[in-house]
Amino acid sequence: MASISIQHLYKRYGKEKQPVVSDFHLDIEDKEFLVFVGPSGCGKSTTLRMIAGLEDISEGEVYIGSQLVNHLPPKDRDIAMVFQNYALYPNMSVYENIAFGLRLRKQPRHEIDLAVRRAARVLEIEPYLNRKPKELSGGQRQRVALGRAIVRNPSVFLMDEPLSNLDAKLRVQMRMELIHLHKTLGATFIYVTHDQIEAMTMADRIVVMKDGVIQQIGTPEAVYMTPSNRFVASFIGSPGINFIEGKITDGPDGRLHFTTNRFSLPVAKDTAEMLKRHNKVDRRVTLGVRPEHVGPEGLYSESVFTAVFKVSELMGADRFLHLDIGQDRLLVARVDAHYRCEENERLRIVIDMSKALFFEPDSGERLA
Amino acid sequence: MLHFLWKRRRSKLNRMDGFQKLLTLLLSVLAVFMLLPIVYIFNHAFKPYHELFVYPPTFFVREPSFQNVNELLAVTSRSTVPMIRYLFNSVFVSTLAVILVTGISALCAYPLSKHRFPGAGFVFAAILLTLMFAPEVVQIPRYLVVSELGIMNTYFAHLLPLIAMPIGVFLLKQFMDQIPDSLLEAARIDGASEFTVFLRIAVPVCMPAIATVAILAFQNAWGNVETSSLFMFDEEMKTFSFFLSTLTSNLANNVAMQGAAAAAALIMFVPNLVVFVILQGKVIATMAHSGIK
Numbered sequence: 001m002a003s004i005s006i007q008h009l010y011k012r013y014g015k016e017k018q019p020v021v022s023d024f025h026l027d028i029e030d031k032e033f034l035v036f037v038g039p040s041g042c043g044k045s046t047t048l049r050m051i052a053g054l055e056d057i058s059e060g061e062v063y064i065g066s067q068l069v070n071h072l073p074p075k076d077r078d079i080a081m082v083f084q085n086y087a088l089y090p091n092m093s094v095y096e097n098i099a100f101g102l103r104l105r106k107q108p109r110h111e112i113d114l115a116v117r118r119a120a121r122v123l124e125i126e127p128y129l130n131r132k133p134k135e136l137s138g139g140q141r142q143r144v145a146l147g148r149a150i151v152r153n154p155s156v157f158l159m160d161e162p163l164s165n166l167d168a169k170l171r172v173q174m175r176m177e178l179i180h181l182h183k184t185l186g187a188t189f190i191y192v193t194h195d196q197i198e199a200m201t202m203a204d205r206i207v208v209m210k211d212g213v214i215q216q217i218g219t220p221e222a223v224y225m226t227p228s229n230r231f232v233a234s235f236i237g238s239p240g241i242n243f244i245e246g247k248i249t250d251g252p253d254g255r256l257h258f259t260t261n262r263f264s265l266p267v268a269k270d271t272a273e274m275l276k277r278h279n280k281v282d283r284r285v286t287l288g289v290r291p292e293h294v295g296p297e298g299l300y301s302e303s304v305f306t307a308v309f310k311v312s313e314l315m316g317a318d319r320f321l322h323l324d325i326g327q328d329r330l331l332v333a334r335v336d337a338h339y340r341c342e343e344n345e346r347l348r349i350v351i352d353m354s355k356a357l358f359f360e361p362d363s364g365e366r367l368a
Numbered sequence: 369m370l371h372f373l374w375k376r377r378r379s380k381l382n383r384m385d386g387f388q389k390l391l392t393l394l395l396s397v398l399a400v401f402m403l404l405p406i407v408y409i410f411n412h413a414f415k416p417y418h419e420l421f422v423y424p425p426t427f428f429v430r431e432p433s434f435q436n437v438n439e440l441l442a443v444t445s446r447s448t449v450p451m452i453r454y455l456f457n458s459v460f461v462s463t464l465a466v467i468l469v470t471g472i473s474a475l476c477a478y479p480l481s482k483h484r485f486p487g488a489g490f491v492f493a494a495i496l497l498t499l500m501f502a503p504e505v506v507q508i509p510r511y512l513v514v515s516e517l518g519i520m521n522t523y524f525a526h527l528l529p530l531i532a533m534p535i536g537v538f539l540l541k542q543f544m545d546q547i548p549d550s551l552l553e554a555a556r557i558d559g560a561s562e563f564t565v566f567l568r569i570a571v572p573v574c575m576p577a578i579a580t581v582a583i584l585a586f587q588n589a590w591g592n593v594e595t596s597s598l599f600m601f602d603e604e605m606k607t608f609s610f611f612l613s614t615l616t617s618n619l620a621n622n623v624a625m626q627g628a629a630a631a632a633a634l635i636m637f638v639p640n641l642v643v644f645v646i647l648q649g650k651v652i653a654t655m656a657h658s659g660i661k
Contacts, residue, residue: 054553075559087554091572100568101558148558 002065002078002155002188004028004051009060011046011212019058020046022212033182033189037199038209038235044192045160047209051190052081052158064156075104077156080149084161086141088133088148094120095129098147105152119151122184139170150185159191163198175201196236200224208232226357230364233288233357239320239332242294244287245361248280258287258356262326263305268354275358278367285367288357291320294333297348307331307349309341323349406637413437413634420626436627440635443615443628449603451611458590458608461526462639465589466582468527473536473581474574478566480537481544482552492541498534507594514599525599526607530589536581543577544570579647586643591636612636 009024021043028034036044049055051062053074062069069077080101088097095116102112120126123143133141142162149157159178163171179202182189193199199206200220208215208223208231216228227233233241244260248267251257256272257264267275275281297304307323310330314337321333321341333349341347358367384392407427412420414432444451479485480492510529519525547570555565571578596610616629 052553052557054556074553074557079557081554081557083550083554085548085550087548087550089551089555089569089572091569091575100555100560104559104564148554152558 003030003032004156004188004190005061005063006047006051007061007063009047009050009062010058011043011050011055012058020212021050024060024212024214026207026214026217028188028190031186031188033179033191033202033204034207035191035193035199035203035205036207036209037193037196038215040194042209043212044194044207044209046212048158048160048190048192051156052079053077078154079156079158080152080154081158081160082145082149082162084164086133086145086162086165088141088144090133093130093132094125094136094144094147097133097144098151101148101152115151116147119147122150122181123147138166139174142166142174146181150181154187156188156190157185159189161193162191164193164195171198178202197238200236206236208235210235226368227288227366229366230286230288230359233359233366237290239291239334241288241290241357242331243359244289244325244329244331245284246287247282247284248275249282256281258285258353265305265351265353268356271353271356271358274367280358280367284361286359286361286364288359288366289351290355291332291334293352293355294323294331295335295350295352296333296339297350304348304350306346309343309345309347312341321347323347325349406641409634409637412630415627415630417627420630436631439625440615440628440631443625444611447611449606451608453604454606454608454611457526457604457606461523461592461607462586462589464523464527465530466585468531469533469536469585469588470578470582472531473533473540474571474578475566476537477540477544478570481541482547482549482570495534495537499538503594507598511598520599521601521605523605526595526605529595530585530592533581533585533588535584539581540574540577543574547573583644583647587640590639609636 005028006024006026009021010019011021012019024043024047036047038044046055050057051064053069053072057070064077064079074081089100092100098116098119099112102115107115116129117126120129123146125140125143125147128136128140128144133144136144142165145162162178163174166174175198178189178191182202191198191202203220205217206220206223207217210231216223216232218226223232223236227236230243234243244258246258246260249257249259249264251264251266253266256267256275258267259265275285305325307325309321310324311322313320313322317337318334319337319339321335321339323331323333325331331349359365360367404427411427411429413436414434415426415429416431416433416435419426419430476495480488514520514525514528517524517528519528551569551573552565555569556562560568591609592607593610593613596606600606612632612635615625615632
């Protein structure tokens with residue numbers, strides 16, 4: 001089993017000046033489940049492929065265990081990879097697909113047979129061992145791809161959006177199975193996805209990336225509750241966080257207020273001190289508030305303002321209200337599914353200001 | 369059965385619209401037209417002499433006989449070298465040519481398609497350029513090359529002009545372009561060397577294209593008379609197609625031997641047909657995407 005150390009990694013294509021991956025620096029612990037998440041084209045797959053040895057490293061170093069692997073071919077890195085399109089060998093049966101890696105490593109025939117059957121049992125694909133990949137459904141192919149990875153018992157698993165070709169229900173099921181697999185195998189997992197829900201549900205730590213640069217590294221809780229900047233805050237969480245532009249002012253009651261043209265909300269005590277420390281009084285800031293911290297009056301005593309109800313989305317247990325707060329800005333609130341209101345009704349809305357986040361309006365950095 | 373077909377046709381999903389009907393009709397007519405020479409070859413070979421020279425010529429044989437085949441056998445038994453020797457040469461050269469052409473074309477197409485190296489574009493452009501030359505143009509330089517290499521009158525001279533087949537490289541390269549890179553990467557991570565990736569993954573996935581190239585290579589080699597007439601001095605080194613062409617070459621206004629020529633034409637044609645029928649299933653079968661969603 002192995003930890004991975006990635007030191008100031010860069011990837012440039014040809015003579016382009018702008019690197020695709022820029023100063024990627026990260027230590028991954030042994031047996032960790034790490035998820036790279038970010039919008040498409042953010043360099044997460046490229047980073048994974050550099051760890052796998054499928055892309056050349058332009059600058060920087062990658063260590064697996066204590067060994068520098070920059071110039072090691074993929075087969076000598078003790079890794080397995082699961083691809084988005086599964087990449088099953090179409091000319092071989094499921095059995096041969098899983099056994100291929102072991103055969104190339106010249107393992108004895110009976111050991112291969114044992115290993116393939118054990119992997120097939122774990123993944124419940126035993127009945128399909130003699131079929132060709134094209135005779136399998138998407139979920140079954142996914143399991144074969146996983147089987148091909150686990151049968152070699154590598155110390156690192158690399159997964160490049162392995163669930164994105166599955167339907168929604170199967171994806172949820174496979175997510176749980178992957179978590180279970182990670183616990184049973186006790187190997188290091190690096191998982192690439194653009195789906196923040198996958199990242200939140202599976203990761204020990206999340207690496208949020210944008211334009212080839214790491215935005216934040218942290219546990220799912222940390223990334224969700226204390227995002228380092230506006231990008232992370234908006235990328236993680238569904239529905240997305242609400243941003244409101246405004247100004248910090250001294251209120252008549254002697255407390256700091258977050259003020260817009262339409263309303264003024266008192267800032268919580270701790271936050272007020274932080275804002276003073278950053279010298280933000282009478283300056284512009286961006287307020288970030290998660291939909292679950294916005295709701296109809298009655299939840300929180302202070303910080304009430306009015307908004308016009310526009311649309312509601314019922315999600316089963318929750319209902320998302322889209323509220324017009326003036327100047328063509330919509331605020332999303334997460335409320336109980338039983339909540340009812342009329343279209344264009346004026347609602348008294350409260351925000352839990354103790355959970356509010358403040359960001360620099362220009363750089364987007366969170367004030368902390 | 370007819371009722372079932374009728375019902376099927378009536379189903380709205382399967383019903384052809386006017387344009388499709390027109391296309392089907394046109395293509396059917398074209399297919400029959402393309403089939404005519406083949407039907408003619410088969411019928412002609414079994415026509416007795418009085419039918420061969422009937423005016424106006426008939427398409428179908430009325431009194432089939434083996435007279436022509438017997439004549440051909442009689443002619444060949446009079447030749448200095450037994451026919452079996454010509455046949456051996458042809459089979460030997462054609463088999464080797466198919467193996468070498470498919471092998472070399474695939475080995476050439478794989479790096480052009482799946483590896484980036486300096487000059488790849490130039491190499492591919494050069495290969496495509498050679499497609500533009502008519503075979504007659506290169507006959508003299510080819511003779512010089514073969515003669516300078518000192519391989520005249522050997523099997524190498526039969527094979528050398530055939531094994532570089534630009535159209536084969538082109539077909540295989542285009543086909544390999546469709547193989548997802550992740551398939552090859554998965555194999556590399558599984559521990560395969562580059563040659564194993566080529567042999568165990570790329571080649572099996574490209575089987576349809578390889579079958580197509582094999583058909584072309586076989587037809588090219590089987591019907592080839594050029595190498596026998598230019599590079600071979602000894603009769604026992606020449607191929608069957610050359611031998612048959614000598615039988616039929618001076619027959620323009622001749623009555624004698626027309627029957628043998630008709631039988632020879634059939635014998636030359638049948639292997640082409642057999643190879644095509646065997647391999648055509650492959651051509652239509654497995655696509656590179658079958659293991660990929």
